[in-house]
Amino acid sequence: MQTFTQYVAGSNIDTSLKQLLHTLVNTSKEISKAVSHGALAGVLGETEQQNVQGETQKKLDIITNDMLKNALDNDLTVKGIASEEEDYVVAANENGQYLVCFDPLDGSSNIDINSLVGTIFSVLPATEDELTEASFLQKGCNQVAAGYVLYGPSTMLALTTGNGVQMFTLHPETNEFMLTEAQVAIPVDTKEFAINMSNQRFWQPAMQTYINDLIKGDTGVRQKNFNMRWIAAMVGDVHRVLSRGGIFTYPADTKNPKKPFKLRLMYEANPMALLVEQSGGLASTGYENILDIQPQEIHQRVAVILGSSNEVETCLNYHAL
Numbered sequence: 001m002q003t004f005t006q007y008v009a010g011s012n013i014d015t016s017l018k019q020l021l022h023t024l025v026n027t028s029k030e031i032s033k034a035v036s037h038g039a040l041a042g043v044l045g046e047t048e049q050q051n052v053q054g055e056t057q058k059k060l061d062i063i064t065n066d067m068l069k070n071a072l073d074n075d076l077t078v079k080g081i082a083s084e085e086e087d088y089v090v091a092a093n094e095n096g097q098y099l100v101c102f103d104p105l106d107g108s109s110n111i112d113i114n115s116l117v118g119t120i121f122s123v124l125p126a127t128e129d130e131l132t133e134a135s136f137l138q139k140g141c142n143q144v145a146a147g148y149v150l151y152g153p154s155t156m157l158a159l160t161t162g163n164g165v166q167m168f169t170l171h172p173e174t175n176e177f178m179l180t181e182a183q184v185a186i187p188v189d190t191k192e193f194a195i196n197m198s199n200q201r202f203w204q205p206a207m208q209t210y211i212n213d214l215i216k217g218d219t220g221v222r223q224k225n226f227n228m229r230w231i232a233a234m235v236g237d238v239h240r241v242l243s244r245g246g247i248f249t250y251p252a253d254t255k256n257p258k259k260p261f262k263l264r265l266m267y268e269a270n271p272m273a274l275l276v277e278q279s280g281g282l283a284s285t286g287y288e289n290i291l292d293i294q295p296q297e298i299h300q301r302v303a304v305i306l307g308s309s310n311e312v313e314t315c316l317n318y319h320a321l
């Protein structure tokens with residue numbers, strides 16, 4: 001079985017990107033430790049601070065954000081970072097070649113119930129001399145690497161550098177990520193969907209009709225029964241989709257007219273869309289490929305529909321009506 005170090009050494013990417021991937025992955029090992037200590041380390045619970053999006057930050061949101069921020073700041077390949085937990089983009093090293101967007105601990109509402117959480121990251125080229133928010137506003141198709149680390153029963157890394165998706169499992173004794181699945185392939189068909197059903201009455205008609213048809217199962221037009229799963233951490237739901245197929249969606253809703261979408265483009269939707277597409281799946285807003293969206297701001301939110309290609313296409317057909 002190949003270690004992550006051996007895999008990266010043998011891959012056809014720039015030395016600077018190799019270095020950056022090691023920084024991200026080594027920090028995720030530290031995060032994995034911090035998360036697993038939980039109540040023993042007094043790291044559970046909320047702080048009194050809110051992030052720029054008005055969400056109350058958990059202690060671990062801040063701890064993991066600081067861990068990644070410090071590690072990336074010390075990596076000379078990194079020019080700047082953007083994080084869910086930072087109001088503005090943060091400058092790192094003037095001559096860095098990369099910009100890193102990340103959600104240090106996705107699914108943080110799961111922390112206190114000891115359920116799945118993860119780190120999501122997206123790496124973009126730094127193309128401008130001066131670092132501004134505009135430097136980051138690149139389409140998802142520009143990403144040179146994307147991945148997540150899932151802190152679950154085992155800690156797993158899913159990574160793409162544009163040549164398929166590889167999955168690694170952290171060996172608890174050696175503390176090495178081991179390649180446990182090469183060239184992940186999402187099944188094209190599925191009988192499993194993931195959506196927060198409590199928002200049903202706030203969705204647009206296309207999504208209401210699509211989900212209603214899934215629920216009708218073999219008594220409706222789909223003529224097969226579907227099952228539903230919802231982990232409330234995108235990283236967990238996308239991991240299931242990469243592992244055994246499925247469709248995951250957080251669609252537009254009218255629950256809060258000021259916030260029609262929930263998931264963040266730059267550090268949730270884009271990296272997950274690249275992983276899904278690199279595994280043979282599709283990722284769309286319902287009307288546009290996620291990776292083709294021209295971002296307008298760093299904390300922008302989007303509707304997300306991703307997963308098994310035939311099922312996503314079926315869902316998109318409802319949006320085309």
Ligand code: AFP
Binds near residue numbers: 108232
């Ligand atoms: P938190 O990190 O604030 O818990 O949000 C997680 C998330 O952005 C995404 O990972 C989930 O898919 C989604 O929110 C869950 O949202 P609901 O709580 O509305 O189900």
